[in-house]
Amino acid sequence: MRFGKAGRVVTAVAALGVSALALSACTGDIAANEDVDCTEYEEYGTFDGAEVTIGGTILDLEADRLVESWSDFAQCTGINIEYQGSSEFEAQIAVLAEGGNAPDIGIVPQPGLLARLAEGGWLIPASAEVEANVDEWWSEDWKQYGTYDGTFYAAPLMASIKGYVWYSPTQFEENGWEIPQTLDELTALTEEIAASGEKPWCVGLESGDATGWPATDWIEDWVLRLHGPEVYDQWVTHEIPFNDPRIVEAFDAVGEYIKNDDYVNGGIGDVSTLVTEAFQTAGLPILDGECSLHHQASFYETFWNAEGGDDVVVASDGDVFGFLTPPATAGDPLSVTGGGEFPVAFRDAEEVETVRAFLSSDTWANNRVSLGGVISANTGVDPENASSELLVQSIEILQDPETTFRFDGSDLMPGAVGADSFWRGVVAWVTGQSTQETVDAIESSWPSS
Amino acid sequence: MTTADLLGKILQVVMGLAVFAAIVGLLVFFIDRAPKKGRDYWQLVGFLAPAIILLAIGLIWPAIRTTGLAFLDNSGNFSWDNFIWMFTQPAAIRTLINTVIWVLFVPTLATALGLAYAVFIDKSRGERYYKALVFMPMAISFVGAGIIWRFVYEYRAGEREQIGLLNAIVTGLGGEPVQWLQTDPLNTFLLIVVMIWIQTGFAMVVLSAAIKGIPTEQIEAAQLDGTNAWQRFMNVTVPGIRGSLVVVLTTISIATLKVFDIVRTMTAGNFNTSVVANEMYTQAFRASEVGRGSALAVILFLLVLPIVIYNVNILRKQREIR
Numbered sequence: 089m090r091f092g093k094a095g096r097v098v099t100a101v102a103a104l105g106v107s108a109l110a111l112s113a114c115t116g117d118i119a120a121n122e123d124v125d126c127t128e129y130e131e132y133g134t135f136d137g138a139e140v141t142i143g144g145t146i147l148d149l150e151a152d153r154l155v156e157s158w159s160d161f162a163q164c165t166g167i168n169i170e171y172q173g174s175s176e177f178e179a180q181i182a183v184l185a186e187g188g189n190a191p192d193i194g195i196v197p198q199p200g201l202l203a204r205l206a207e208g209g210w211l212i213p214a215s216a217e218v219e220a221n222v223d224e225w226w227s228e229d230w231k232q233y234g235t236y237d238g239t240f241y242a243a244p245l246m247a248s249i250k251g252y253v254w255y256s257p258t259q260f261e262e263n264g265w266e267i268p269q270t271l272d273e274l275t276a277l278t279e280e281i282a283a284s285g286e287k288p289w290c291v292g293l294e295s296g297d298a299t300g301w302p303a304t305d306w307i308e309d310w311v312l313r314l315h316g317p318e319v320y321d322q323w324v325t326h327e328i329p330f331n332d333p334r335i336v337e338a339f340d341a342v343g344e345y346i347k348n349d350d351y352v353n354g355g356i357g358d359v360s361t362l363v364t365e366a367f368q369t370a371g372l373p374i375l376d377g378e379c380s381l382h383h384q385a386s387f388y389e390t391f392w393n394a395e396g397g398d399d400v401v402v403a404s405d406g407d408v409f410g411f412l413t414p415p416a417t418a419g420d421p422l423s424v425t426g427g428g429e430f431p432v433a434f435r436d437a438e439e440v441e442t443v444r445a446f447l448s449s450d451t452w453a454n455n456r457v458s459l460g461g462v463i464s465a466n467t468g469v470d471p472e473n474a475s476s477e478l479l480v481q482s483i484e485i486l487q488d489p490e491t492t493f494r495f496d497g498s499d500l501m502p503g504a505v506g507a508d509s510f511w512r513g514v515v516a517w518v519t520g521q522s523t524q525e526t527v528d529a530i531e532s533s534w535p536s537s
Numbered sequence: 538m539t540t541a542d543l544l545g546k547i548l549q550v551v552m553g554l555a556v557f558a559a560i561v562g563l564l565v566f567f568i569d570r571a572p573k574k575g576r577d578y579w580q581l582v583g584f585l586a587p588a589i590i591l592l593a594i595g596l597i598w599p600a601i602r603t604t605g606l607a608f609l610d611n612s613g614n615f616s617w618d619n620f621i622w623m624f625t626q627p628a629a630i631r632t633l634i635n636t637v638i639w640v641l642f643v644p645t646l647a648t649a650l651g652l653a654y655a656v657f658i659d660k661s662r663g664e665r666y667y668k669a670l671v672f673m674p675m676a677i678s679f680v681g682a683g684i685i686w687r688f689v690y691e692y693r694a695g696e697r698e699q700i701g702l703l704n705a706i707v708t709g710l711g712g713e714p715v716q717w718l719q720t721d722p723l724n725t726f727l728l729i730v731v732m733i734w735i736q737t738g739f740a741m742v743v744l745s746a747a748i749k750g751i752p753t754e755q756i757e758a759a760q761l762d763g764t765n766a767w768q769r770f771m772n773v774t775v776p777g778i779r780g781s782l783v784v785v786l787t788t789i790s791i792a793t794l795k796v797f798d799i800v801r802t803m804t805a806g807n808f809n810t811s812v813v814a815n816e817m818y819t820q821a822f823r824a825s826e827v828g829r830g831s832a833l834a835v836i837l838f839l840l841v842l843p844i845v846i847y848n849v850n851i852l853r854k855q856r857e858i859r
Binding site: 180182204296298300356357358360361363364502503504507508509515516519529532533535536 | 627719805819822825829
């Protein structure tokens with residue numbers, strides 16, 4: 089009897105061993121890369137069996153590139169970095185943090201969310217190394233976005249510039265159109281294109297349950313250009329109400345373009361199609377000559393070749409290129425809006441801070457930018473490392489001390505506005521609601537505390 | 538994931554199961570050895586405790602906490618703001634109205650259609666296949682159904698080729714394509730159609746089984762009395778399945794009150810189509826307004842409560858009759 093039991097245990101263990109052997113063939117332990125130059129990573133020291141988990145909204149190809157950007161670092165320091173991307177990350181991170189299940193590092197794409205997490209008391213302030221890196225490589229503005237209530241929590245990671253107007257250089261040349269230097273010239277150009285019987289603009293606001301956000305980018309660009317950075321700051325911090333006449337003016341200025349049946353929606357339909365056209369595909373009719381202008385951030389570069397590859401040439405002499413939404417009057421300093429991510433820490437450990445220090449270094453920024461598709465506001469980045477002419481230009485704009493940079497307004501506002509009523513407000517506005525009604529509704533949704 | 542990780546996880550699962558079995562074993566062992574005096578009592582406690590503890594952790598405590606959160610603002614102070622917001626904001630009021638519309642139409646229409654279908658196919662040839670046909674949508678998740686129907690309602694501007702079934706029909710008949718999901722208040726009803734499409738199968742199956750439970754003698758007696766089909770249906774069939782009807786109606790009502798996936802996948806609550814459950818999620822998780830989300834959850838709870846109580850009462854009465 090006793091013997092029989094032992095025999096069964098042996099069988100079970102053997103079975104487990106066999107299945108483990110079979111499974112190991114599938115899991116594929118990552119082979120160490122032999123020829124990695126570790127000299128660059130010596131300053132971070134080495135760790136034994138340390139593990140750091142990272143969560144974020146970055147998915148697919150971008151996630152692969154992210155993992156690749158730190159693979160050498162991980163190998164040299166011995167820190168095992170696990171990245172887990174989820175499109176629901178923003179909605180879940182606060183819940184995870186409250187339950188004590190947050191990843192060690194969360195890549196948060198909104199300063200507003202960072203502030204909320206900090207307010208909940210879940211974040212670990214950035215270490216001295218991270219702060220030193222930020223002081224060295226980033227502008228004061230950028231550092232501010234990673235700060236809440238006087239405490240510095242996270243360095244910026246990547247960046248994007250919003251407010252590019254994508255166009256076809258060949259089409260512009262054939263028609264003798266000039267790149268507008270002021271908002272009035274942009275209006276004139278729009279009128280000229282419309283007069284030829286074509287719809288000048290392509291707009292798409294559909295983005296699942298985030299539908300509407302591309303329109304908020306328009307509004308933010310116009311507020312910044314029409315009224316300057318001071319009003320912009322007052323607007324996002326609620327020092328002036330959302331239904332301030334100056335904001336109404338910006339709405340109406342944008343409405344001139346996107347709520348006008350003669351100006352939208354090239355190749356797609358009338359104004360009502362704005363909210364059903366996916367933002368990923370909305371600009372593509374430019375390639376067929378069905379419209380000429382498309383307002384979208386620098387990351388839209390990826391969408392021109394939806395199937396991958398490089399059939400569509402993105403260059404100033406190629407099939408498509410972008411110019412920045414011009415300033416209100418000629419000669420105004422360059423003002424741009426943009427976005428970025430912040431790796432915040434939920435676990436107080438040396439290896440976590442080491443990873444964060446690395447992510448805030450110029451070494452990492454250059455690594456990642458060289459892999460393509462993104463830019464960083466890190467001044468240590470060599471613009472030439474960027475994967476395209478447009479991204480080179482974007483990095484130069486971000487690094488230029490003369491540029492007035494402002495973070496995407498809706499990302500700075502409280503979630504109730506920036507991730508809800510503002511999006512829904514512009515959807516209702518585009519589909520017919522008046523400007524005053526829209527801004528009043530958004531204003532009343534602003535949380536009282 | 539490395540092999541070591543995987544082995545570790547498998548080991549964890551095995552350990553977990555072993556610990557669980559050990560605890561249950563011990564529990565049963567001790568209950569068995571309980572003192573003779575009051576053994577019944579010990580057994581009762583022993584078997585009920587795990588369920589009650591889990592219920593307390595998973596249901597009762599969260600319910601209390603949610604109610605508490607509903608009365609807190611974002612900085613943690615007591616306030617009525619969340620409820621004031623709910624009953625004064627036009628968008629929030631619209632959400633409540635939409636939920637009422639859903640609860641009025643979905644249970645009644647789904648049950649009526651299910652009943653009619655069940656009656657018509659009753660004892661017909663190939664009944665099984667007819668049943669399967671209507672029951673099939675039940676097998677599709679709400680999200681899946683939402684995506685399917687979004688294609689049905691898909692819109693393309695006049696000159697482009699229609700990929701949406703409904704607009705293809707409209708343009709085929711020479712009409713202008715319609716922005717179905719943007720046309721308020723039509724869009725709410727178009728979303729309701731999806732829910733009815735899913736729930737009719739459930740109603741049909743339950744009611745069909747109930748119809749078969751009516752004694753043939755009753756129907757034959759009614760026939761001998763010279764009643765026509767409609768009179769037999771109203772005076773014999775319907776009273777005979779009253780209990781099942783109530784269960785079906787209340788079950789669908791509860792499902793409708795918490796409808797979330799359909800709205801979220803099809804319109805994300807835009808164009809005045811939001812309902813309480815969708816708004817609850819949006820406020821709590823996307824807008825980081827946990828108080829507002831909780832307040833909506835409390836309202837939802839209060840709305841479901843009477844239906845659940847009614848449902849339980851009916852079930853209990855039925856049992857008494859039996």
